[in-house]
Amino acid sequence: MGFRAWLSVVLVLFGIGLQIQAKRLPWFYREEQDRSGLSDWSAHSPLQEDHAEESVGDSSLPEPQSTVQEPVRKELKEPAQEPVPLQSKQTLQGPVKQTWRFPKMPEKPKEPEGSIVLREPVPANSVAVRCGEAVVKVEVNQDFFGTGKLIHPSDISLGDCAVTEVDPSDQVLVFEYGLHRCGSKLQVTEDKLVYSFTLIYAPKVLAGIPILRTKGATVDIQCHYRRNHNVSSAAVMPTWVPFAATKAAEEVLVFSLRLMTDDWEFERTSNTYYLGNLLHIEASVIQYNHVPLRVFAHSCVATAVPDWNASPRYSFIEDHGCLVDAKLTGSGSHFLPRVQDDRLRFELEAFRFAQAEGTSIYITCQLVATAAPIDSDHKACSFSDDQWISADGNDEVCRCCESSCGPTRMTRDVSADEQWVSEAVLGPMLIKDAY
Structure with a gap:
């Protein structure tokens, strides 16, 4: 057998191998080849052309079949398992319109329309x-x-x-x-x-x-x-x-000591302050069946607990009505000019005890109601611009604040000049840092 004959045999065997390999490919891969034109390329490859030429003269060999193969299982025209759809068409909806608003701040409690008035006790038929x-x-x-x-x-x-x-x-x-x-x-x-x-x-x-x-x-x-x-x-x-x-x-007298708002119109609902704030404090007396009385704060002591004898303690009103806080610390504490005889107002700059645990302070005052005239024993004096000023307009009674106006008493008493003494406690006030 000559060289040309051997070459023809080799080419025929190579073509048969390509056909067998094509049959082994998955049907969907062959269909993909058909769509992409790979089957046409294989049909017109030089190797197949040579095989076709050699097989023309050899009638004993079968005619070459097309390289485009049908699926092995023609009845499977669809994949054996449907791919899981990512989203059904029925569930597809248009964009949902959502509204968004800024969150509202909580409303602050409203102050009462009128000033808070204590209910007057009704005499009992007893x-x-x-x-x-x-x-x-x-x-x-x-x-x-x-x-x-x-x-x-x-x-x-x-x-x-x-x-x-x-x-x-x-x-x-x-x-x-x-x-x-x-x-x-x-x-x-x-x-x-x-x-x-x-x-x-x-x-x-x-x-x-x-x-x-x-x-x-x-x-x-x-x-x-x-x-x-x-x-x-x-x-x-x-x-x-x-x-x-x-x-x-x-003699029915009701003494009170209250925290007021900055405009003095209402009783303050919060007892929290920052260092440096001013506490607006009002002392008052409610009287029944009595001649008009004037109220004074003879002494006031601040403590960290509700006990005016506790330590540490800070006495900021002394000597029958001398507010010494401004003179001792340079603060802005002072009495306000008196508007009504039965009310006395003063502002105290917030502070805190350095040696005490916690941030609370209590204020205990000795309040006095009397019909006696204003004198060194009954006064309300503030220190301002290196001088003492009276809340009642008579600055002469404040001169003794520079030295001593006599001892004070933190007891309930009725003296010969008809004065009524009571203790009033205010607190706790929570004093926080300003930063």
Whole structure:
């Protein structure tokens, strides 16, 4: 066999191998070749052309088949498994319009429209009197002030006479004594005999509890008899005198110490300040059935706990009304000019104790209400521009602030010149750093 014959055999075998290889390719790969034109390239390759020429003269060999093969499994016209769609057409929707707004800041509590006025206590109808021929009978409701708090029998007396009977079911205390006992006073007029008694309520401090919930009170009681009648033989109709009509000697005073807003219109709802802020403090007294009184702050002490004797402590009002904070520290603390006699306002620059834990301060003041004229014992003086100035316009009474105006007392007292003293506590105030 010549060289040309061997070359023809080799070419034929190579073509057959290409056909067998084409049949082994996946159907979808062959279809991809058909679409991309690779099958045409293989059909017109030089090797196949040579094979075609050699096979023309050889009738025993089968005709060459097209290199474009049908899929082995013609019935599988679609893939065996559908690809999972990423998103169904039914679920495709248009863009959703969303609205966005800036978040609203929380609303601050609104201040009340009018100034805060304490509800005035209403006198309770808690005392009844029956005047007999020779005795007087006084019945006192243990809810003496009408507040629901019962008084103790040992805290009340008729002159120097104690309670004679206690009625626990009706909560009534009974006094029954002769007309000439219990420190009674007899007054004789042209047509009457008048026996006067004094009912005294003086609450005592409980052991180990240094506080009081009520204030002492006195009630005047009188029994009237006509002189043109024989009181020893004729019965006297009982006369019940209500408590409100017989409390002529009772002095009801309500002292308060409050934090106010910067415009002094309302009571401040927050007790938090920063160092350097001004605390607007108002001292006031509410009085009932009394001549007008003027209120003063005789002394004020700041502490880190609600105990004015605790340490550390800072006394910023001394000597019966000298506000010394501005003189000692150079602050802007001062009394405001007085507008009403029953109110006293001052501004105190916020501070904090250096040696105390926490940021809270408490203020305890000795407040005094009196009808006495303004003098060195009753004043409100501020230090400004190297001089002392009075909130009431009389700067002469402030001269003693440079040295000493006398000792002060932090006790409740009623002195000869009719002044009423009370302690008022304010706090806690939280003082934060300014940065």
